[in-house]
Amino acid sequence: MLLDCPSLKAISKIGGLHQMLGLHGYSFAAVPRDSLLCLPNCDGTNKIGASFETPCGRMLIKSAEYMKMISSLKPNIWASLADEVPAWTSEKRNRTSVDRTVQWLDDCIALDPADGGAVFGAIVGGSSVGERSRCAQEVSRRNVSGYWIGGFGLGESMDERPALLNAVTDVLPEEKPRQICGIGLPEEVLQGVAAGIDLFDSTYIYHLTLGGFALTFQMDRSKEHVPSYQLSKIGSDNAKINLRATIYRKDTSPIVDGCSCYTCQNHTRAYINHLLNVHEMLAQILLEIHNTHHYLGFFRLIREAIKEGKFELFCQKFIQTRRGHLVEAAVCA
Amino acid sequence: MPVGTQGTIKGLTTNQLEEIGCQIVLGNTYHLALRPTSELIDELGGLHKFMNWPRALLTDSGGFQMVSLLHLADITEEGVTFQSPVDGKPMLLTPEESIQIQNRIGADIIMALDDVVKTTITGPRIEEAMYRTLRWIDRCIAAHKRPSEQNLFGIVQGGLDPVLRDKCVRGLVHRNLPGYAIGGLAGGEDKDSFWRVVAQCTAALPEDKPRYVMGVGYPLDIVVCSALGADMYDCVYPTRTARFGTALIPEGVLKLKHTAMADDVRPIDPTCNCMVCKNYTRAYIHCLVTKDAMGSQLLSYHNLYYMMKLGRDLHTSIIQGCFPEFVCGFLQKMFPKGDVPEWVCNAMEVAGIDISSCCAPFSSS
Numbered sequence: 001m002l003l004d005c006p007s008l009k010a011i012s013k014i015g016g017l018h019q020m021l022g023l024h025g026y027s028f029a030a031v032p033r034d035s036l037l038c039l040p041n042c043d044g045t046n047k048i049g050a051s052f053e054t055p056c057g058r059m060l061i062k063s064a065e066y067m068k069m070i071s072s073l074k075p076n077i078w079a080s081l082a083d084e085v086p087a088w089t090s091e092k093r094n095r096t097s098v099d100r101t102v103q104w105l106d107d108c109i110a111l112d113p114a115d116g117g118a119v120f121g122a123i124v125g126g127s128s129v130g131e132r133s134r135c136a137q138e139v140s141r142r143n144v145s146g147y148w149i150g151g152f153g154l155g156e157s158m159d160e161r162p163a164l165l166n167a168v169t170d171v172l173p174e175e176k177p178r179q180i181c182g183i184g185l186p187e188e189v190l191q192g193v194a195a196g197i198d199l200f201d202s203t204y205i206y207h208l209t210l211g212g213f214a215l216t217f218q219m220d221r222s223k224e225h226v227p228s229y230q231l232s233k234i235g236s237d238n239a240k241i242n243l244r245a246t247i248y249r250k251d252t253s254p255i256v257d258g259c260s261c262y263t264c265q266n267h268t269r270a271y272i273n274h275l276l277n278v279h280e281m282l283a284q285i286l287l288e289i290h291n292t293h294h295y296l297g298f299f300r301l302i303r304e305a306i307k308e309g310k311f312e313l314f315c316q317k318f319i320q321t322r323r324g325h326l327v328e329a330a331v332c333a
Numbered sequence: 334m335p336v337g338t339q340g341t342i343k344g345l346t347t348n349q350l351e352e353i354g355c356q357i358v359l360g361n362t363y364h365l366a367l368r369p370t371s372e373l374i375d376e377l378g379g380l381h382k383f384m385n386w387p388r389a390l391l392t393d394s395g396g397f398q399m400v401s402l403l404h405l406a407d408i409t410e411e412g413v414t415f416q417s418p419v420d421g422k423p424m425l426l427t428p429e430e431s432i433q434i435q436n437r438i439g440a441d442i443i444m445a446l447d448d449v450v451k452t453t454i455t456g457p458r459i460e461e462a463m464y465r466t467l468r469w470i471d472r473c474i475a476a477h478k479r480p481s482e483q484n485l486f487g488i489v490q491g492g493l494d495p496v497l498r499d500k501c502v503r504g505l506v507h508r509n510l511p512g513y514a515i516g517g518l519a520g521g522e523d524k525d526s527f528w529r530v531v532a533q534c535t536a537a538l539p540e541d542k543p544r545y546v547m548g549v550g551y552p553l554d555i556v557v558c559s560a561l562g563a564d565m566y567d568c569v570y571p572t573r574t575a576r577f578g579t580a581l582i583p584e585g586v587l588k589l590k591h592t593a594m595a596d597d598v599r600p601i602d603p604t605c606n607c608m609v610c611k612n613y614t615r616a617y618i619h620c621l622v623t624k625d626a627m628g629s630q631l632l633s634y635h636n637l638y639y640m641m642k643l644g645r646d647l648h649t650s651i652i653q654g655c656f657p658e659f660v661c662g663f664l665q666k667m668f669p670k671g672d673v674p675e676w677v678c679n680a681m682e683v684a685g686i687d688i689s690s691c692c693a694p695f696s697s698s
Contacts, residue, residue, distance in 0.1 A: 006595060006596075006616045006617060006619070006620050007595060007596065009596065010595060010596045010598065010616040013596070013598045013616075014598045014614050014616060014617070020613075020614065020616075020617050021617075022611075022612030022613055249369065249373065250373065250376065250377060252377055252378075262346070262348070266346075266347065266348070266385050267385055268377075268383075268385075270369075270373075270377055270383070271340070271383055271384065271385070273369075274339075274340060274368065274369045274383075275339075275340075275341060277368055277369070278339045278340075278364070278368050280339055280340075280341050280343065281343055281344040281626050281629075281630065282341045282343070282344060282345070282346065284626075285344065285346065285630075286346070
């Protein structure tokens with residue numbers, strides 16, 4: 001959205017995001033960071049605004065400009081402007097990012113048009129448990145509808161993440177939704193859910209599709225999945241298969257047996273393999289349909305497990321099946 | 334017939350093609366034989382099954398692609414010799430081989446291998462090509478293993494020479510084929526010569542069999558050829574022009590990349606009922622066509638919808654007995670000032686269609 005095409009004027013004329021994209025039945029959340037085309041650039045960010053690297057060059061966005069975009073787009077939810085820093089920044093820079101982000105939240109709220117949709121307060125703090133907690137406390141004091149947790153997926157390790165996440169979620173009121181950016185792998189999602197995150201946005205599916213991968217991890221909680229070492233040699237594993245591989249040339253089965261997505265109901269692995277080989281756009285379309293469907297199914301399973309009070313068991317089983325594959329691969333190697 | 338070169342119309346699902354009202358899709362034998370190979374397609378049950386396309390398919394002979402795509406392709410009595418694009422080995426596509434490949438791919442309509450020559454070429458080569466096409470049709474017929482499942486169409490050649498064209502038509506009609514194509518056009522010849530060849534062929538071909546003008550084309554060309562008695566067409570134009578950001582509309586074309594589109598919140602064509610025109614604005618598509626593959630996908634959808642509707646409307650107007658009125662309406666929208674090109678006027682006169690109401694009188698020069 002920061003790419004100025006279409007112009008804000010045009011978007012307003014059209015009537016906002018829902019109209020422009022023709023997706024009336026869906027909710028939209030507007031966030032400043034898009035991990036593909038709009039990456040936070042912490043060196044450029046200063047007290048005037050947040051800096052982003054985009055295909056059109058570096059852009060510095062002030063709160064006022066940001067709020068103009070929001071009122072044009074008319075999303076259902078929007079996150080306040082944040083100063084996201086990677087995991088290795090200095091303490092001082094980290095502290096500044098928290099101060100700035102809170103200040104910008106206040107600026108954005110002040111500029112919020114009456115019908116502006118629900119505001120999610122941005123929470124940063126890098127890899128400092130203390131700063132994360134401080135930021136969360138400050139933001140929770142403001143009148144917001146939910147929380148957007150930024151600064152993840154920017155270099156921290158999976159091991160240090162739970163502590164950082166908990167530092168934030170422990171402080172936040174339970175009844176307000178929490179959204180996180182930059183966390184996409186199934187195991188990472190489980191980490192996030194365990195810490196109390198409700199909404200996730202990431203580029204995981206996008207990158208899978210681009211690479212010609214299709215998600216295949218077990219969705220049926222009753223079946224036992226048998227991992228295969230042969231698959232891992234071609235970049236496939238328990239979670240996904242690489243449809244560019246020649247073993248799929250004559251495979252007339254769907255990506256996942258029993259999957260109800262358009263791709264699996266209508267097409268075979270062999271056909272997608274062919275499309276990938278001849279560089280046809282339809283390959284990405286079909287893969288994106290399946291991957292999105294499969295991924296959303298994963299979230300549905302998580303919700304069911306939570307409802308049944310079996311979330312921890314679900315996590316353990318899921319991680320186990322993944323580890324089982326790695327163990328077998330290690331043994332065979 | 335949209336062209337689904339490699340077993341897909343670029344960016345559209347078979348579901349969308351059905352939605353648009355597409356009845357038949359063309360697949361290119363040359364490309365499919367290269368990848369994934371006709372043997373693999375055969376093994377997996379034929380192209381219909383491979384692509385999951387429940388309607389009709391037509392494959393061309395492979396000859397044209399070879400001649401136009403390959404550097405060192407050459408035509409001899411045996412067949413088309415060329416260098417394999419995979420490993421550079423000399424290869425030969427004979428009429429027999431072309432039919433066998435098409436038998437394996439399994440399309441409903443298959444095309445004979447013809448000796449196709451550009452209409453811009455003159456001299457004895459054209460005559461040689463015409464006679465060779467007749468000799469090859471016999472070899473194609475003999476090699477065809479599935480005549481009750483696949484319809485073999487012959488292709489009329491002969492350049493722009495009416496005598497040669499006539500001989501070729503007679504020769505093919507004599508073989509009593511399920512359908513006939515008019516080939517060797519749409520290659521750069523002037524429009525005046527183009528329509529005359531079509532008119533001559535359609536006049537001589539049997540009335541109860543389909544006539545397929547290969548490589549045509551622009552909406553205007555399709556309207557003219559239909560007036561002259563043709564039934565089927567194939568062209569990459571709608572989908573290719575979509576990928577360059579151009580949409581087909583009744584007035585002609587709309588270039589979505591133009592800066593004026595950036596603020597235009599109307600649909601591509603306010604009179605169009607397709608999914609794209611019902612949901613998206615020119616401003617949004619303008620953005621996409623310069624940055625995202627989805628731009629060309631949406632335009633392909635709209636352009637194909639436009640072409641399918643044109644075909645349907647032509648068909649309906651014939652059945653309802655108002656074909657001339659439809660043609661006039663079409664021309665009026667495309668040439669609001671009445672400046673209908675002379676070749677169109679001449680062709681319509683020969684076709685017996687009165688379009689005087691939409692032509693401005695010619696200024697005397």
